[in-house]
Amino acid sequence: MTKHDVAEMPLDDDIAPRATTDSVPAPASLIPPLRQTAVLLDIDGTLLDFAPTPREVWVPPELSNTLKHLHERTNGALALVSGRSLNDIDLIFAPDVFPAIGGHGAEMRLQPDSEAVAAHAPPLDKELKRRLAAIAKLSPGILLEDKGYSLALHYRLAPQAEKAIYEAVSLIRAELPNAPIEVLPGKSVCEIKHSGFTKATGVLELMTHEPFNGRRPFFIGDDVTDETVFAIMPDFNGLSFSVGRRALGVDGHFGGPSDVRAFLAHLLDDDRDVSLS
Numbered sequence: 001m002t003k004h005d006v007a008e009m010p011l012d013d014d015i016a017p018r019a020t021t022d023s024v025p026a027p028a029s030l031i032p033p034l035r036q037t038a039v040l041l042d043i044d045g046t047l048l049d050f051a052p053t054p055r056e057v058w059v060p061p062e063l064s065n066t067l068k069h070l071h072e073r074t075n076g077a078l079a080l081v082s083g084r085s086l087n088d089i090d091l092i093f094a095p096d097v098f099p100a101i102g103g104h105g106a107e108m109r110l111q112p113d114s115e116a117v118a119a120h121a122p123p124l125d126k127e128l129k130r131r132l133a134a135i136a137k138l139s140p141g142i143l144l145e146d147k148g149y150s151l152a153l154h155y156r157l158a159p160q161a162e163k164a165i166y167e168a169v170s171l172i173r174a175e176l177p178n179a180p181i182e183v184l185p186g187k188s189v190c191e192i193k194h195s196g197f198t199k200a201t202g203v204l205e206l207m208t209h210e211p212f213n214g215r216r217p218f219f220i221g222d223d224v225t226d227e228t229v230f231a232i233m234p235d236f237n238g239l240s241f242s243v244g245r246r247a248l249g250v251d252g253h254f255g256g257p258s259d260v261r262a263f264l265a266h267l268l269d270d271d272r273d274v275s276l277s
């Protein structure tokens with residue numbers, strides 16, 4: 001296993017106290033006709049099942065079809081919203097390309113054939129990255145993943161190192177008090193990213209652009225960083241759905257990614273009559 005072959009672990013286990021795991025499919029009846037809807041979707045743990053490593057995730061062909069049709073039926077108002085970079089997103093869904101917010105809101109692409117716009121943050125400073133990367137030397141089994149706009153230290157294989165990792169990160173932050181970074185603690189992973197942007201700031205900006213503006217969005221996500229988006233959906237009279245647990249304030253939740261995929265496919269069927277009327 002190379003340094004980059006590490007799993008992006010789900011974060012949702014960390015917020016178990018307010019979570020439930022019973023699965024109640026989100027009612028498709030809540031969703032307005034697709035021509036009035038903006039479809040916003042997290043990727044890992046939401047559309048796709050987790051894999052042992054981030055590169056091993058698999059996009060079922062039916063999902064590709066569903067996303068392409070949803071993109072068409074919403075007149076382009078479908079976007080993926082991920083912590084992954086746009087490059088990485090495109091590799092996963094290749095040959096398909098979708099509008100997307102990448103890097104937890106660091107970059108955005110409004111149309112499949114347009115360039116990334118509104119990159120609010122440069123990649124993490126090289127020196128900072130080098131210092132954070134050195135934390136991986138604390139113990140065998142700490143795996144480093146450079147995600148461009150963020151850096152993840154996975155310690156699933158070295159659970160005893162958790163405390164030392166967070167102490168080392170704290171020390172670096174104390175030595176660089178002006179560094180614009182924040183720490184996203186996850187399940188067996190410590191991710192460090194630029195502060196000042198989130199998935200929510202990405203979505204807020206996305207919703208000011210055609211074809212998204214004026215539409216009623218719904219967002220589906222599974223982890224801690226998605227909660228920033230759940231929180232702003234009411235601003236757009238939108239709906240939010242969590243996956244794997246019922247997050248605070250959501251309109252419904254799904255048991256797992258396969259339920260989300262079935263729901264999205266069902267939306268296309270449901271919308272047929274409406275779109276013909």
Ligand SMILES: [Mg+2]
Binds near residue numbers: 223
């Ligand atoms: Mg996710």
